[in-house]
Amino acid sequence: xxxxEGLENKKERSYSRRKxxxxxxAVIAADALAACVPANAAPEPSANTSYAASKGYLxxxxxxxxxxxxxxxxxxxxxxxxxxxxxxRIQIAQSSFGKFPDDIKMAVCRQCMxxxxxxxxxxxxxxxxxxxxxxxxxxxxxxxxxxxxxxxCPQQPNRTVWNPIAKKSTKCxxxxxxxxxxxxxxxxxxxxxxxxxxxxxxxxxxVTPDQTETDGYDVNxxxxxxxxxxxxxxxxxxxxxxxxAAAEKPAKTERKP
Amino acid sequence: MTGGYAGSILRVNLTKKAISxxxxxxxxxxxGGHGMGSAIFxxxxxxxxxxSAFDPxxxxxxxxxxxxxxxxxxxxxxxxxxxxxxQAYPVEWFNRSNFGGRFxxxxxxxxxxxxxxxxxxxxxxxxxxxxxxxxxxxxxxIWGLDIYETQEEIWRxxxxxxxxxxxxxxxxxxxxxxxxxxCIGPAGENKVRFASLIHDAGNGAGQGGFxxxxxxxxxxxxxxLGTGGVPVADPKALMAARLWYRQFxxxxxxxxxxxxxxxxxxxxVSNCPADDQFANKRLPFEPARAQACTSCPKAxxxxxxxxMGNELSxxxxxWPEGLQGTxxxxxxxxxxxxxxxxNHFEWRVLFAxxxxxxxxxxxxxxxxxxxxLPMNLYGTPAFIQMLAKKVSLREGIxxxxxxxxxxxAEAWGRYKEDTDSGLLELxxxxxxxxxxPRTEVEWSYGxxxxxxxxxxxxFNFPFSHMPGTMIRAGLDPVLPVEKLVxxxxxxxxPYTGDPLMFDxxxxxxxxxxxxxxKTIAWHRHYTRFWIQSCLFCDWVWPLFITPNSADxxxxxxxxxxxxxxxxxxxxxxxxxxxxxxRKIWNLDRSIWILQxxxxxxxxxxxxxxxxxxxxxxxxxCEDGKWVxxxxxxxxxxxxxxxxxxxxxxxxxxxxxxxGWPKRKTLEDLGLRKVADVLxxxxxxx
Numbered sequence: 001x002x003x004x005e006g007l008e009n010k011k012e013r014s015y016s017r018r019k020x021x022x023x024x025x026a027v028i029a030a031d032a033l034a035a036c037v038p039a040n041a042a043p044e045p046s047a048n049t050s051y052a053a054s055k056g057y058l059x060x061x062x063x064x065x066x067x068x069x070x071x072x073x074x075x076x077x078x079x080x081x082x083x084x085x086x087x088x089r090i091q092i093a094q095s096s097f098g099k100f101p102d103d104i105k106m107a108v109c110r111q112c113m114x115x116x117x118x119x120x121x122x123x124x125x126x127x128x129x130x131x132x133x134x135x136x137x138x139x140x141x142x143x144x145x146x147x148x149x150x151x152x153c154p155q156q157p158n159r160t161v162w163n164p165i166a167k168k169s170t171k172c173x174x175x176x177x178x179x180x181x182x183x184x185x186x187x188x189x190x191x192x193x194x195x196x197x198x199x200x201x202x203x204x205x206x207v208t209p210d211q212t213e214t215d216g217y218d219v220n221x222x223x224x225x226x227x228x229x230x231x232x233x234x235x236x237x238x239x240x241x242x243x244x245a246a247a248e249k250p251a252k253t254e255r256k257p
Numbered sequence: 258m259t260g261g262y263a264g265s266i267l268r269v270n271l272t273k274k275a276i277s278x279x280x281x282x283x284x285x286x287x288x289g290g291h292g293m294g295s296a297i298f299x300x301x302x303x304x305x306x307x308x309s310a311f312d313p314x315x316x317x318x319x320x321x322x323x324x325x326x327x328x329x330x331x332x333x334x335x336x337x338x339x340x341x342x343x344q345a346y347p348v349e350w351f352n353r354s355n356f357g358g359r360f361x362x363x364x365x366x367x368x369x370x371x372x373x374x375x376x377x378x379x380x381x382x383x384x385x386x387x388x389x390x391x392x393x394x395x396x397x398x399i400w401g402l403d404i405y406e407t408q409e410e411i412w413r414x415x416x417x418x419x420x421x422x423x424x425x426x427x428x429x430x431x432x433x434x435x436x437x438x439x440c441i442g443p444a445g446e447n448k449v450r451f452a453s454l455i456h457d458a459g460n461g462a463g464q465g466g467f468x469x470x471x472x473x474x475x476x477x478x479x480x481x482l483g484t485g486g487v488p489v490a491d492p493k494a495l496m497a498a499r500l501w502y503r504q505f506x507x508x509x510x511x512x513x514x515x516x517x518x519x520x521x522x523x524x525x526v527s528n529c530p531a532d533d534q535f536a537n538k539r540l541p542f543e544p545a546r547a548q549a550c551t552s553c554p555k556a557x558x559x560x561x562x563x564x565m566g567n568e569l570s571x572x573x574x575x576w577p578e579g580l581q582g583t584x585x586x587x588x589x590x591x592x593x594x595x596x597x598x599x600n601h602f603e604w605r606v607l608f609a610x611x612x613x614x615x616x617x618x619x620x621x622x623x624x625x626x627x628x629x630l631p632m633n634l635y636g637t638p639a640f641i642q643m644l645a646k647k648v649s650l651r652e653g654i655x656x657x658x659x660x661x662x663x664x665x666a667e668a669w670g671r672y673k674e675d676t677d678s679g680l681l682e683l684x685x686x687x688x689x690x691x692x693x694p695r696t697e698v699e700w701s702y703g704x705x706x707x708x709x710x711x712x713x714x715x716f717n718f719p720f721s722h723m724p725g726t727m728i729r730a731g732l733d734p735v736l737p738v739e740k741l742v743x744x745x746x747x748x749x750x751p752y753t754g755d756p757l758m759f760d761x762x763x764x765x766x767x768x769x770x771x772x773x774x775k776t777i778a779w780h781r782h783y784t785r786f787w788i789q790s791c792l793f794c795d796w797v798w799p800l801f802i803t804p805n806s807a808d809x810x811x812x813x814x815x816x817x818x819x820x821x822x823x824x825x826x827x828x829x830x831x832x833x834x835x836x837x838x839r840k841i842w843n844l845d846r847s848i849w850i851l852q853x854x855x856x857x858x859x860x861x862x863x864x865x866x867x868x869x870x871x872x873x874x875x876x877x878c879e880d881g882k883w884v885x886x887x888x889x890x891x892x893x894x895x896x897x898x899x900x901x902x903x904x905x906x907x908x909x910x911x912x913x914x915x916g917w918p919k920r921k922t923l924e925d926l927g928l929r930k931v932a933d934v935l936x937x938x939x940x941x942x
Contacts, residue, residue, distance in 0.1 A: 064509075066530065066556035068549035069359075073328040074499065077492050083327045084486030085366060086432050093422040093433040096358075096457035097405060099564035100546045105422035107433075157424045157433050164429040164484075180492035196328065196499055198554030199530070199547065200510050226509055228516055229531050231559075232542045239542070245518040 051118065054111035055133035056174050056187030057205050058090070058194070061221035062106045063233050064201035067094045071193035071202060078181035078192040079170070080163075089172040090193050090202075091157050101233065106218070108202075109159040109172035111136050113211055117149035117160050117171065126160075126169075132176045133187030143168040174204070258282055259826040260490030261323030262289070263368045266297070267391055269384060271474050272313060272376030276391050281370045286927075288821075288834070289322035289370070291353060291789035292841045294339040297373055298351065299844060304934060306851040310341040310349040310466075311448065311473040313377040319364075319439070319479070320372075322792030326365035326487040326551065328495065329820045330502050333552030335792035336361035336439075336456075340374075341852075342465030342709075343450045344603070346663035346687025348858075350708035351848040353789060354467055356439075357550035358460035360481065361792070363437035367483025378475040383440075385415060386481040387427060396477040403596035404442045404455040411438050411480045430484035440478035441468040442598025444649040448472045449659040451603035455595065459558055459568020460550070463600035464688070464709050466661075490826025498819050504806050505816075506554045514804035520730050525714070525722035527804050528797060530556035533570040543584070555797055566591050569601075576605035581636045590641045597649040602710075606689040607662050608644065610681055611635075626669055629653040663687030677863035684861050685710060694861060695870035696761065696888035697721050698768045702777050705859050706905070708849060713784045713795045719745065719802050720759060724885045725874045735804045738876050738883040745801045748814050749779050750831045761875035761888065769897040774908045779835070785845070786838030787817050840926040843918050846911075847931045850940050856916030859902065866895045912942030 072088035080087050091107040098104075115136045118126045125142035126149050129135050138149070138160070145167045149160040160171045175185025175192055183190045187206070194202045203221060210216035222231075227239040238246070258264060258281065266279040284293040302316040309315070317340035324332035334357050342352035364371070367388050381396035399410050415436045416425060424431045438456060445452035445468030452468030453461040462468075471477070489495050507529040516523045516532070524532035531547035534557075548568055549556035558568040566574065566588030573595065577587035594604055614620035615632045622628065630647070634640040647655030657668050663683055666672040675681035682690035685704035691712065694701030697720070703711045719741060724734040736744065742756035752758065757772040758779075766772055788795050800811035814831040821829050846854070869890040877886035906913045910922030919942045923932040935941040 066547045066549040068553050070328055070552050081492040082486040086484045091433045100560045100562045103560050181496050233544045235541050241518045
């Protein structure tokens with residue numbers, strides 16, 4: 001083995017192992033504790049299978065996300081008056097040792113065309129808020145804490161979130177009811193996560209994303225200024241300002257690899 | 258304590274395998290982080306000083322701050338480590354180190370403001386914290402692993418099931434987050450004096466050598482996972498403050514000053530993301546993510562498509578650039594050193610020192626310094642592998658190299674010669690040179706008056722990095738020099754209104770003047786409270802000026818108390834915080850004095866006074882006119898520095914002969930019991 005091969009091979013072996021781990025359970029569940037959230041059998045859906053579409057959707061760019069979890073922190077802040085990652089209605093999971101772009105998974109409520117959380121709620125607490133752009137919401141006063149909406153949500157992680165203190169479910173309401181924020185939220189207003197994301201990796205849109213794709217909400221929000229930071233997602237891309245500089249002064253920018 | 262604190266500090270006695278708690282309330286006056294850590298160390302250990310960093314009596318604190326786990330920008334994930342530390346030379350001063358990531362976030366979520374480590378275990382252990390439950394567990398099967406393997410194994414033990422991005426159940430609670438692990442590698446286990454504590458891929462408490470202290474305590478790691486919240490006194494005010502702060506951030510979509518191509522330290526000008534890692538400084542670019550600590554808009558690191566070199570930044574990624582081989586080889590070399598748990602900053606100097614001695618014909622097979630390394634392979638991956646292993650496991654020449662640069666040079670009888678000549682640039686307490694000690698004097702003065710290379714970046718950004726970077730790139734500095742010093746002078750409460758505090762000349766108003774006394778005092782007091790106790794990141798705060806805002810003004814000094822009061826519900830002024838910083842600074846100094854500190858010891862290495870400096874552009878007042886002047890060729894004048902020290906000691910209320918605080922100084926700060934102890938030891942100024 002040449003000396004040059006040595007280090008790289010060691011790292012490759014190491015990373016092969018990490019890849020295996022990532023797929024075999026790198027994350028969580030204390031041994032005293034049960035497995036992942038509710039494995040309850042999904043209840044029978046209600047008769048209603050037609051719902052008015054939401055007038056607002058959160059989309060995101062998972063390649064732009066920096067994993068700072070500011071979106072999670074402000075979500076619980078404006079809704080619950082505290083900083084609590086577990087109460088956040090948007091979830092960012094990440095692996096520090098992972099390979100970009102698979103090192104981060106962003107999870108936002110999809111405001112589903114057919115909202116199974118609404119469809120299956122036995123208490124009528126989960127509802128389509130026709131007064132606020134048809135956003136899918138949970139009325140905490142009506143919630144009986146049965147977690148049906150959580151087990152029914154087809155997404156992983158479940159987009160409906162359990163509040164263990166209140167013993168009720170919550171979910172993203174596009175900040176329609178954000179009592180700890182002075183701004184007007186909702187589909188026609190602002191969302192705390194969108195406003196505070198320093199990477200501009202979240203955006204509110206009013207066109208329904210493709211709901212048949214698991215990544216239909218994961219969109220490209222990058223522009224040339226982003227590329228000029230050196231944050232490409234494809235090795236064939238040369239950021240515009242670098243290309244320009246290379247054309248003007250090739251000797252200074254075309255470096256040896 | 259209405260907001261910002263969990264209320265309890267975990268206390269772990271490794272000798273007795275006993276777990277208890279301290280009430281955070283009793284240390285509330287210190288704000289958090291460093292201040293609390295110093296006060297706890299004083300209460301638990303100071304009366305027994307002096308003793309070695311490896312003595313079981315050494316107390317190590319791992320503290321969060323009031324902003325940990327909150328959306329306060331560039332403050333939600335910092336964590337402060339303190340205790341006696343073995344890297345400093347010639348005395349293992351009571352020391353500090355600081356790391357980012359999400360460890361302090363999870364600590365707060367679990368319901369703890371900090372961790373106090375006492376004693377030493379008989380056999381290797383790790384500490385497992387899940388919410389309010391903390392246990393000391395056997396490290397069998399973990400001891401000996403590198404920092405990546407260690408964390409993976411602990412993730413598996415804490416969390417045997419589940420997949421990334423799915424909820425994990427903890428009783429009635431849920432989380433999607435991984436346990437946050439702070440650990441040592443083989444270097445720490447073998448008490449290498451520059452062994453780090455590492456968390457995730459790229460967060461290291463490097464300076465001090467706390468990894469070696471953990472090794473002496475046979476503590477491999479601490480894991481913490483929490484599902485609770487951090488109380489916030491005024492959520493509306495915090496949210497408003499966070500959105501107010503956006504004007505100071507680099508707008509990644511539409512920056513006022515876009516990043517110029519090939520300008521690689523632009524983050525120190527604009528706080529732009531992902532600018533501090535070596536990988537994407539050259540074409541072709543590797544797909545990468547900007548990666549941030551909790552709540553940080555700067556996102557200074559990167560995660561790569563190869564998963565190699567993840568989160569390595571600044572020195573971690575700079576030294577491998579000079580290696581032979583491919584970019585992957587260089588990333589692998591960074592990961593290798595990180596994996597062993599070595600501090601890259603000391604490592605890179607040791608690495609270069611070996612080569613310098615080899616080239617001089619002093620070191621090598623059959624030479625005066627016998628060396629069992631193939632020096633003809635220097636700079637190759639094979640050499641890096643051998644050297645890192647020998648140092649981390651104390652094999653062969655690694656036995657002496659593991660003592661660090663200063664003690665290695667001393668053992669070879671070369672310390673004075675090589676630090677006088679500058680072959681070995683260790684300007685302060687044996688720590689490798691960082692910013693230029695002869696020109697950026699807040700760095701060297703602050704370090705020698707303290708305990709380590711200060712590593713407090715953002716203060717010097719507007720004076721050195723910002724103009725230097727822009728001028729060298731042929732661009733205009735963010736502000737004209739007259740405006741810069743005027744603006745910063747207006748912000749340095751309580752010493753406002755004196756632009757000459759930032760005159761880097763050697764003239765009557767320059768680096769040896771009364772003006773500079775105030776500069777150094779401000780910097781020492783500011784960082785002790787706002788940076789190291791509240792735990793704003795020093796890579797961002799203080800932020801005096803920025804090209805990102807319309808008027809080029811930064812948030813300091815309005816932002817610090819605005820965030821503090823929103824989170825805690827207190828009514829603290831910026832000046833109040835500075836006074837608490839002064840108190841902490843004096844408490845730390847009192848601990849050093851119990852370790853033997855005296856004025857006579859606070860002297861830079863010889864080269865600082867003898868060998869000319871490299872160029873730096875710094876504000877200079879020449880005949881009443883301000884310029885960004887080059888300081889190429891400067892040496893510090895030793896006698897003038899000693900005269901300046903006298904002025905500084907007097908300003909701080911310390912005895913000018915000994916450098917020890919006076920009783921009145923300590924009592925005015927509410928440190929009467931500290932004065933009594935110093936008096937009893939015959940060390941009151």
